[in-house]
Amino acid sequence: MESIHEILNEITSAKEGDVLATIIHVEGSAYRKEGASMLFKGNGKEVGLLSAGCLEADLSYRVQETRVRKTPQTVTYDMSAEDDLTWGNGAGCNGIITVLLEPIDESMFNLLTKLKRFLLNGMSVSMMKILFDDRNEVETLFLVDEQTFFGNCNERNLDQVKSALNELHYTNQKSGLRMIKPLKTNTYLHTFYPKPRLFVFGAGKDAIPLVKLASLAGFFVTITDWRADLCSKEYFPDADQILVGFPSEIIPRLQLTASDSAIIITHQFQKDKEIVNHILNIHLKYLGVLGGKKRIQRLLEGKKVDTEINSPAGLQIGAEGPEEIAISIVGELIQRQRIKKISKYEE
Template identity: 55%
Template sequence: MDGIHEILDVIYGSVTDDVLATIIRVEGSAYRKEGTSMLFRGDGTQIGLLSAGCLEKDLSYHVQDVINQRNTKTIVYDLRDEDDLSWGQGAGCNGVISVLLEPIDACLREHLCKLKFHLDSGRRVTMIKKLSKDYSVSDYLFMTDEQQLFGKWHGRLSLQIKSLLNCIHQSLPKSGITFSQELSADLYLHCFEPKPRLIVFGAGRDAVPLVSMASQAGFSVLVSDWRPALCKEKFFPDADQLFMGFPSEVMSMLSLSSIDSVIILTHHFQRDRELLHLLKGHKLRYLGVLGSKARTKRLFDGREIPPEITSPVGLPIGAEGPEEIAISIVAELIQRQRLKKPEKAMARERSWSSYD
């Protein structure tokens, strides 16, 4: 995850001297990729990480300059050298990282709060930042799935600019810097995704580490069970929501989307079968059923398991016990999050290369 959801939660309503730090370019390899953000707060606290600890201390000194001068600034770190006197500090990261620092003034804070609203509402948001020659930010714009525009742009917002931003939004390009012929300027592009949602059906003891790990990995986790003795906040403090009720009752309260993941682990054969029937026809990012393939086949009266259903769940790491199984499941969810782009989106991404 790019860290933006945790940052947006913190700055909402804040009035301190916050500085947003974002990786806008990576040449070679690095600990984190383009689009990753962290927040330096006026009280000295930090939210998120851009490196394995190599850069944050030095960045904190530049942050003070940014706060004092109230200007954006890009810092470039060359981590390719492997001696202890270089930025690589013997780590051999073999990359050059450009980090954009932006003071969060009242205007940017308002727009980041709007970004949070749209992401919390399940809408994807694309952002472009127009960069000057020293890679400071002169203008920026956000566009939602519904083509709503907000941001700060000097001069008239022409049809050409709107068309360009819409093209970027539809093409889902890789985050980073590209040159725009239309604007005769470098642009930093990034697409913000709504926080991925995981719905866990079943609140047994093996669900506890799964919910905790998925939450730490950046998922918004919902837990559902019909048994009041199990579906309790004290067992799932990291869950965003708890739904107490039978599958048919809960399903009517959920608005499932193609970016949702669902795990079924009720350990109740008839409930599992009911859930699979209720989920039939829903296009999900991931649908997994805990248990052996033979058991899952029995849920379908011996027929082959539909290809959209994963069973057994999790990456095949030989996991045993609730914690290891939770690790394997969360790893597979992250893998699906990273690699499973719709074919249409991938085709659009390939077409975007014509703009580079």
């Protein structure tokens, strides 16, 4: 998933010399695509990755230049030649990668703080950066919806930028560079999405690696169970939210949507049945239940339903034990997130 959420959590001040690096254009193949970001903090810490280690060493020098000059810059790396030793041992990535470096000054810090707030509230935010390479300047505008936007974009460009951003925001266009003729310069467009939500019903021991891996993979993970002694921060330090209560109490409060995923893993037939009955008519991105097809039929009492239930949950990789099963489930969750086709329930 996007590393922007981890990056935003690391940016705490405009006075720390932080520099944000973003891939804005890729020709050919590359380790990361347009929209991937990395933070170079003033204290030397690095958050995120733009490559498998091919670019970061050189980027660290460019970052220092950006800190000194206090202006944005773009850097292009040609990784296409298999015998090219420019970046070390012949990376051979077959791609040309353009990276935008931006110092986190007061203006940038305020914009990123607002972006973080909207993402935490579950809202998607589209962004356009107008790149003035001739004078090392960048104008930025963020769009939340047709009425809500913020940025440091010059008013003379506002109408054209808002029009392009609206198109990006509502048509799921690919991130990257685009020429907008009225602006007569390159622009970079990208949409940020809130963390996908995963609800794990059941706080048994096999839920522990599942919650940990899902959190590492970029999900906002909620673990819920009626047993307070199991459903606690002690056992689930990586969970974003811990809810203790019976399914009938908890599920109505969750406000589940078509972009959410859920895993039922209580290992108690009656509780699984209760949970399934409560969420069966809520169309989710993914619904997984441990156990085979026969158990699902027993849970449904033979009823035919429109909702897709993934059972047994997880990719069929022959997984055994809690850790391997967690890997298979998280793999399937990631696969489902990557599916571009929007279901009829999300239109």
